[in-house]
Amino acid sequence: MTRPHDPRTTELFQQALDQNTGDTISLEQFIAPLETRAYGFLVVLLSLPNFIPIPMGVGGVCGTSLVIIGAQMLWGMPRPWLPRFARQHGFPRTSVEHFVARMTPMFTRLERVCRPRLEQITRKPWSHFSGLMLILLGILLALPIPFTNYPFGLLILGFGVALIERDGGLLSLVWGATIASSVMVGSLSSAMVALVKHFFG
Template structure:
């Protein structure tokens, strides 16, 4: 069980700002207080572009990055690894503060619903399976299937929140939804191949 003093997501964000008082804050500095929960934070970040009307191709980029993060979890790395230029890149403090202020209300609402429960499911050895599910989600997101960024984005967002809040119940539901989505996409792809062979084969 989680100890009563374990900080919630919004508290960790505030802690990151309090511990870094400079004019710039790197991604490495910002996610340091999250420790193993940094996986969830990065997954949440990768879910956000899927809700923004930006040019096509974002699914391929976010999906590829999600596969990389999932592979690290599958491998059993305790914390996510990022290239040096990514983790040491400095962001203006005011930009980070703005990001936190915009994200805090959303996470505050999620914290009312999500809570630490069945936490073992969010940790090793089950985290290896979570890594595999993230790889599947990354592949689904990267596929050029129209109108799927939003539903897959919701799954990814839920995945990240479950990891951050150590909500094993939500995580298990996301696993099931991911497997169902994979089966549905596989069936659709098989049907399209059979249809193409019927007309052109």
């Protein structure tokens, strides 16, 4: 159970920098201090491209990655597994420091709102359901639906922060929003199919 003195997200990021003083830092080294909270960190990373104006197709890549991470949570793996090339890929220390500096203000604001509560929801057996919801979010993100990257990106960001901060209250809200989004997308898809059949059937 999380205790009040457990490090917050920003403190964990700083620990990763302090413990690795080389010119390059691998993803494995960076997420090591996060331990079981590494799932949340990877989910946060996958949310970020959705807020950046980059070429189309990012939703498919990030969505597929989310499905893989969600499947590992659904399976019950205590920590996320990454391929060796991804774990050992080295990032320049200056780039990692820049990333932490850019992310710290956002996480500091989130930490004022998020806190460890309803922690049992962030752990097993509920983590299996979180894995299922991540798979669902990944599928929704990968669908070629215009103008959905930003709202789905917000959901994914909230999901990741809830896992890192062990905030079951926020996590339950994200679950509800994910289910509602799925119903909405399903209804919209059914309406589009019906419309096409009406005009071309």
